[in-house]
Amino acid sequence: MRNLPAIEQQLSMLGWFSSDHVGILAMGLFYGLTLCSFSCLPLLAPYLFANAMQARGRTGGFMPAFNLTALFIIARIATYTALGAGAGATGETLLAWLDEGVLMPVAGGIVTAIGIAVIVSHSSTCAKPVARPLRRSGLKGAAHMLGLGMATSLLPCLPLTAVLMLAAVRGSATEGALYGLLFGLGAAASPLYYIGGATGWLATRIRQEIPRHAALLRRISGIILVLFGARLVVSWAVT
Helix, strand or coil: CCCHHHHHHHHHHHHHCCCHHHHHHHHHHHHHCCHHHHCCHHHHHHHHHHHHHHCCCCCCCHHHHHHHHHHHHHHHHHHHHHHHHHHHHHCHHHHHHHHHCCCHHHHHHHHHHHHHHHHHCCCCCCCCCCHHHHHHHHHHHHHHHHHHHHHHHCCCCHHHHHHHHHHHHHCCHHHHHHHHHHHHHHHCCCCHHHHHHHHHHHHHHHHHHCHHHHHHHHHHHHHHHHHHHHHHHHHHHHC
């Protein structure tokens, strides 16, 4: 396992708390408020920007982006829980896959597919769009954000890796799932909601000022996502 000394240092911090469960929750809270949240921005911000560019008129803004960010975080919590259960059930097997980057092409494929979907999507051009297309667009946005949340979680940060190692040592899928859930709930106390909302608000203002360039800016955002996804796949292939 790479970075084993750093992982052991993370685990040693759990001794400061009355139980591992409290320590894992506190660990998630600390990193959710700091490093773990901001590491997601390179993927989260381009999608929220593109989503706002696809809207029309006064639609978009802070709250839609805020709500999409909440879905992103919910997906991360669910994936953390699944990873914890997997580590508890398989022990070193899942940890070895993560250490070897086996899940990197999976995450990269998800991000690339979402980026392509953003590039080929069409902005609303009707003055009064009917409810069904709007509903369908909202479902796509929700699905894309859930996918991005899952993809980023398949590339665990150091604290999450430490939690997964502890789950593997415990050897229980149930306990591992609880560890992943507690870490995710702690990390959910994140500034990402407001950063995401601000991104949607800013993109909406830009779209209102230069509507003719909205499609171009949306496609550029999609290209950024494709490049990030392709980078993950290539990084795995060359290692």
